[in-house]
């Protein structure tokens with residue numbers, strides 16, 4: 001049967017690839033003040049500090065490889081398509097591990113770490129290396145405005161119209177490796193329920209939103225996601 005599946009992933013799907021989550025013990029936001037490194041105000045106050053934070057994250061990403069959860073989601077995309085359905089893969093992650101595992105058309109609602117954006121005109125370009133503080137923007141000429149193409153707190157997530165259209169057109173909503181604490185993504189499960197779409201959570205442990213899901217599967221994503229995908233495609 002053709003099935004349209006909407007998968008939302010969060011930092012937990014990349015945890016086993018060595019990219020830390022945000023709110024777990026030892027997570028990024030337990031080590032850094034997010035108001036300093038992940039807000040437009042923080043960038044205005046101290047751009048060098050913000051660039052150094054994201055340069056370190058870019059360096060981590062360069063050495064990271066996809067794990068079995070990423071590969072399983074790529075298999076799911078191919079398997080659903082072969083059956084006349086589709087996978088809409090929406091991620092809050094700014095890494096490129098879904099793509100490295102073979103997924104296509106990944107919707108990065110919080111942007112992409114290896115892309116640089118001009119803070120003045122919003123022009124973007126692929127650029128995985130250190131952010132160049134001095135470079136003038138090739139599009140508008142502004143100097144000192146290079147920032148990562150990452151949605152900061154207080155900014156509007158990307159592709160929201162496309163995301164809600166896809167959700168409306170889905171038979172199943174699955175959240176994988178996300179704490180369910182950052183909106184609007186944390187509200188997708190409520191929207192899905194309102195549309196009478198079946199919902200499933202896959203996480204290491206119950207998320208903040210756990211009770212909103214019809215089905216819940218707990219354990220490391222690298223183990224649970226491949227088993228879940230096999231079951232769905234069987």
Ligand code: APR
Nearest residue numbers: 010011012015021022023092177178179182203204220221
């Ligand atoms: N397998 C499955 N889930 C895991 C694993 C794992 N190996 N490791 C951790 N998790 C779970 C955690 O238990 C937690 O519930 O993944 C979740 C990660 O939650 P967060 O760290 O809050 O990450 P996320 O939900 O993606 O954060 C959302 O917040 O800071 C912003 O923009 C940033 O996109 C991010 C957003």
